[in-house]
Amino acid sequence: MLRRLTLLTAMVPALAVPVTTGAALADVRMPGTYRLSGPSPFANCAPGSGDAGKAAGAIEPVLAADPSDPRRIAAVWPQDHQRGAVIAVTRDRGGTWKRSVVPGMTRCSGGVGEYVDETTVTYTRDGALVVTGAVQMADGASAGLSVRSTDGGRTWSRPTVIVQETNPDNGGVLTTSVAAHPRDQRVLYAVTLRFPRDERTTNQVLLSRSIDGGRSWQPPRLLLDAGERRLASGHRLSVLDDGTLLNLYTLVHLRDGARHLTVQAVRSTDGGATWSPPHQVAEQRTKWFIQDPETGDHVSHTTSLLSDTAIDRRGRGPDRVYAVWQDARFTAGAADGVAMASSDDGGRTWTEPVKVNRTPATIPTPNQQTFTVSVETGRDGTVAVAYSDFRHNDTGTPLLTDRWLALCSPQPRSCAEPAAKWRETRLTPASFDMRQAPRIPDATSERGFFLGEQMGLVANGRGFTTTWATPDVPGRAAAYATNRR
Template sequence: MTGYVLNEKPARRRVALAAAGVVMFAGTGQPAAAAVRGDPPSPITSVTVSAPSPFASCADPVMVRNTEFEPWVTTRPGDPGRVAVAWQQDRSTTGAARGGIVVATSADGGTTWRGSALGGITKCSGGPFTSTSNPAVSYARDGRLFAVAMAMSFGQSTAILALRSDDEATWSAPVALTQDPSPAYFNDRPSVTADPRDPLRAYTVWNRNRAADNQHELMFSRTTDGGGSWEPARAIYQPAEKGAGTVGNQIAVLPDGTLVDLFYEGDFPVSGPPNPNIPTRVRAIRSADGGRTWSEPVTVTTTEVNDPKLPGVERPVSARGLIPDIAVDRRTGALYAVWGDATMASSRSSIGLSASFDGGRRWSPPVRVDRSPDSPPGGDGQAFLPQVDVGDDGTVAVIYHDFRRNTPEPGTPTDVWMLTCRRGQCPRGAWRERHLAGPFDIEKAATWSGAPFLGTSVGLAHTRAGFQAALVLTNDTPDNPQDIHVVRTPSR
């Protein structure tokens, strides 16, 4: 597929489509976050990393071109310059990306970027599937880059695909970790985690449902040879209740090698009626032997998922809190989990946090951490799309969106904020907030089921220099409604 190089310029970002020998401009992008009272005096920079779609010539009548969604960011352990971001490109009006998956990489800490499309997935990228979704990437310590994504052909099959890159520019052919007939099965929302202790190991988890008996399974596969091969996928957890399923699975690797998988569990009926008696929970399971055996789940919190609305009009925003996030302090092994919560604030959309200091066996009582103002349900005080990470110096960071600067004028100004606290002071308090990005008008985003859609998650990672947040920000141009931006900020 065609690659591109994105160079940060003082005014405009210049995008070179190297394979085509064409030079074009991607626009001015989003400026660095404006100063807000209370911001620490630290530099915050923003770079647009997405470019005009590499799938623009693909003839697909339901593809919305130049739309980018759901970024996932990763950094290379021990190398402050290496950053990678993956996203869905050219989403359809009915869900999932019709174009494909694009990965952009930086070797200088996020100043300049080079992008490549993953080949062999969708028909637009030379593969067999009609659409793809939920990309995730993870760096191994030796620089190898792992990627996974869900792919589907409606009414035919769904698959979880794994790829690898040894040079951050070219990619292996996709390997199907599983491929099942549809609608008998549905595979959804994979993630991949490279083992920071062993560059040849990586772990992938996802949810699979079976229509025949309305049953869900949490699936797992791993590679021990750097992605050359993957072990056969197998179920490592099956909820007891019919219709109960998991989503947002993500593995964190503790300093001693223990794997901790965090996920949301709730009612996702496949072939039966909804069951209001199934609790909605954020849960975790552990493996002390590299994924061979797993513990029973531990409940982090029992809660109600937030479902944000556009203030004043009660129109949905497609940003429900179904995807929790987990991060680990690599020096102490402390774990932090965040999620979107409907029970902690009068707005019914806030950010919850819990911590574990014993390897995920026990979790602290959930606390609300966002600083969004109080408001009635569906008001300006709604916070959503949280992510958490822990810097090399032990600083814990949480990012989220909210509507606190909304006005009566048309449109819905939306901002992105970061909270930070020092090791030992979380989750009890001592959080400091800074403004990362915005305001941007979320109503200008492309839609999914009629609702503005940035993705079910965004991205947050760190290098020794600070944190890197991968965000979706909207534009004022209808033919390019939104772009992927990486915002860099020091940890203090």
């Protein structure tokens, strides 16, 4: 393990030294809908021993927009059995994209990791791009890494270690959420989960901080200890305008052979040194599994543990925080929809959940299942929520699946109220067949047909840019993007 530690720390330079990506940038143009992913950039890299448990193609593309210039947007995703991370960058709100490999995270991209997961992309206030990924080593070691670009992805710094576990006997680490300070370009925060090696019935949550724009990271501090027979999952970290940190997550309490879920929030007003007791957002009444309506096969059921947050920063007083998650309370537990709540006091108290998705209630209940939820707010206060469902499914061979965007225009009161007015627009040009998605086994859960646990959604100054993954050819996924107003 000493050699692995040496390899990882050797990647952290005293000064950030730009390195070329080793892959030519490629313009990607399609009318209306843009295909972001392309041919495999890792075709000449030897397969790894764990490839069979990873999805082929491009999965879970996520987004970030430059807060100083929302025309500048970046999308990042793991590709080709997660052998490396790929990024696409636009300077014109998605009119054109340039694609390249994020270097240094895996052996297929010039690093030492075997696989990369939970990739994120963040713009700092000065316009720099920071990409993070949870990296798994061939020997079972794990780490959270970050790389930084100051020229829109043309060149990158060498990878920097956020947190690492070099001894697999101690368990593993998984960096999942990153947030930039809205007023200080130097400050970034990253949330990491630490799991025991054996049965995952508890975990710790760590917070790392960078005070130099992601060039280096301070040693992690304990954010939360889930406790015995409890799991804290699906973390979404936000930084409010006054610097308060707000971390939203799902607490899974394993008791009496069942799972009791609550959406909770914790706050820190001192940069993560101390945290408030948990504030309950709501009980989460997810059905847990998303299933093929005809066969019962699982469809990315891990999305049931993922919430998302967005902040209305229009400066009319304290920031309004919106939270969304999967919840079956609107169908008496029969099918997950999208629940939304809001907080006007920095996450201390929350409104009662309301249904956001416009999935028709008149179709068969199994086709009402809604999953992979994202939320964002525009500069004018418009709230956007993206989700997938099976509303166009029939009993034929394909499992017809679509991606949707619901929009709530600005109004005096919160969009998280029963009287809020929503309009819905379709994102996918045509329904895709979920049964053609990559199907991957997992030692701890039957993940079934899998396109990713999260999809991207950002405000672009004139509306919203969204990303999602769909089957490309049977068993392989591709990443797409589009704009909506």
